Amino acid sequence: MSKKQHYTITVNGKEEEFLAEPRELLIYTLRERLNITGPHIGCETSHCGACTVTIDGKSVKSCTMFVAQADGKDITTIEGIGGPDDLHPLQAAFKEHHGLQCGYCTPGMITRAMKLLEENPTPTEEEIRFGMAGNICRCTGYQNIVKSIQAAAVEMNAAKEAAE
Amino acid sequence: MIPAAFEYYRPKDMAGVLSILEQHGDDARVMAGGHSLIPMMKLRMAEVPHLIDLQDVGGMSDIVIDADVIRIGAMVTQHDIIDHAGLAEAAPILREAALQIADPQVRYMGTVGGNVANGDPGNDMPGLMQCLDATFTVVGGDGERDIPARDFYEAAYMTAREDEEVLTGVSIPLPKGGYAYEKQKRKIGDYATAAAAVQIIKEGGTCVAASIAMTNLSDTPVYSDAAGAALVGTQVDGAAIKAAMAAMLGDIDPSEDNRGPVAFKKHVAGVILRRAIERAWSRA
Numbered sequence: 001m002s003k004k005q006h007y008t009i010t011v012n013g014k015e016e017e018f019l020a021e022p023r024e025l026l027i028y029t030l031r032e033r034l035n036i037t038g039p040h041i042g043c044e045t046s047h048c049g050a051c052t053v054t055i056d057g058k059s060v061k062s063c064t065m066f067v068a069q070a071d072g073k074d075i076t077t078i079e080g081i082g083g084p085d086d087l088h089p090l091q092a093a094f095k096e097h098h099g100l101q102c103g104y105c106t107p108g109m110i111t112r113a114m115k116l117l118e119e120n121p122t123p124t125e126e127e128i129r130f131g132m133a134g135n136i137c138r139c140t141g142y143q144n145i146v147k148s149i150q151a152a153a154v155e156m157n158a159a160k161e162a163a164e
Numbered sequence: 165m166i167p168a169a170f171e172y173y174r175p176k177d178m179a180g181v182l183s184i185l186e187q188h189g190d191d192a193r194v195m196a197g198g199h200s201l202i203p204m205m206k207l208r209m210a211e212v213p214h215l216i217d218l219q220d221v222g223g224m225s226d227i228v229i230d231a232d233v234i235r236i237g238a239m240v241t242q243h244d245i246i247d248h249a250g251l252a253e254a255a256p257i258l259r260e261a262a263l264q265i266a267d268p269q270v271r272y273m274g275t276v277g278g279n280v281a282n283g284d285p286g287n288d289m290p291g292l293m294q295c296l297d298a299t300f301t302v303v304g305g306d307g308e309r310d311i312p313a314r315d316f317y318e319a320a321y322m323t324a325r326e327d328e329e330v331l332t333g334v335s336i337p338l339p340k341g342g343y344a345y346e347k348q349k350r351k352i353g354d355y356a357t358a359a360a361a362v363q364i365i366k367e368g369g370t371c372v373a374a375s376i377a378m379t380n381l382s383d384t385p386v387y388s389d390a391a392g393a394a395l396v397g398t399q400v401d402g403a404a405i406k407a408a409m410a411a412m413l414g415d416i417d418p419s420e421d422n423r424g425p426v427a428f429k430k431h432v433a434g435v436i437l438r439r440a441i442e443r444a445w446s447r448a
Contacts, residue, residue, distance in 0.1 A: 044165050
């Protein structure tokens with residue numbers, strides 16, 4: 001009944017064209033079709049946030065979007081934020097402050113934290129905890145996740161000030 | 165999780181939406197943010213052979229605050245509500261409630277229209293809209309009509325909206341007085357065990373008007389006229405609050421589920437309502 005459709009999405013600045021059924025969940029498009037495996041599948045029920053990506057300036061759980069909805073959109077995943085040779089200050093801060101244990105939730109955490117700091121560059125601890133409430137860490141390493149985001153905020157604000 | 169296959173449509177205007185609805189009847193459904201519908205489709209508890217995505221329709225994303233009424237388009241998200249300074253000033257209860265819905269990611273996608281039209285007793289906006297005496301606007305083949313929020317909900321997922329109609333926005337009389345939205349939930353992202361929306365008007369130390377609605381304590385939201393009436397003419401002291409709680413308990417009909425047995429839900433409903441009344445009164 002539902003035939004494959006032609007879709008175009010931009011992921012981390014690269015335009016991707018492919019055929020897929022509209023019902024395909026965006027997380028599967030990213031991971032299995034485009035081999036962008038940074039976003040993880042944790043719960044697959046819109047709770048854990050491991051699959052968080054940024055779509056047109058919003059933090060979105062990519063397990064809760066059909067690929068058809070994402071057609072024409074601009075998507076950023078953890079791969080677009082920084083890599084091993086050019087860590088983003090958030091990635092560097094998570095490394096420095098032990099913001100990850102098993103690391104499974106980390107891509108979603110950092111992708112969400114990026115957007116949080118964009119909207120609120122100087123969050124309090126409470127605002128970080130509230131703003132990160134859609135991401136679950138199965139190691140329960142929240143203390144250090146909060147510390148990492150706080151440290152990254154300081155670093156990013158200093159860099160911004162230096163640039164001005 | 166793979167939902168059943170569907171035909172996907174992304175029409176550019178409402179005429180396009182309505183013609184698909186007319187053609188396919190209840191085999192078609194509209195979707196805004198999808199954060200209620202998609203999980204149900206993934207679980208195959210909802211089957212939607214024809215899915216109409218409203219994202220390109222336009223004209224339903226505005227928040228307009230007039231002298232005596234607030235109009236919120238159906239595609240306005242929870243995030244938009246939280247972010248709107250004018251709305252936080254004009255109707256702070258909306259922001260207080262929206263902050264308690266789901267989590268940040270879900271609030272970027274979840275819409276007011278989806279939340280009120282879905283008819284899930286767990287959604288927070290229906291009870292809130294009943295408290296505020298809002299009106300929902302729906303459009304269909306025969307044009308627009310307005311339905312009061314207090315008359316909209318018939319049973320779980322059953323509303324006064326016809327299958328071929330689309331809910332396009334809500335109108336809220338500018339709220340007056342003190343407010344509170346109080347919600348007990350087990351964890352972030354959960355629906356309420358019990359939630360209460362309260363608006364109270366105080367004049368010279370006496371309550372002259374009170375509006376109370378409860379969430380997830382029946383198969384529809386519950387607007388409790390009797391609970392509000394129990395506060396009117398009082399100084400909202402302990403006895404008046406107890407009377408309002410008793411009146412509210414007479415109007416709800418909770419059922420046992422994984423949030424607890426009936427007796428527990430009634431207990432929580434009372435506690436939540438008391439807290440909401442106390443906070444609303446302190447702000448009145």
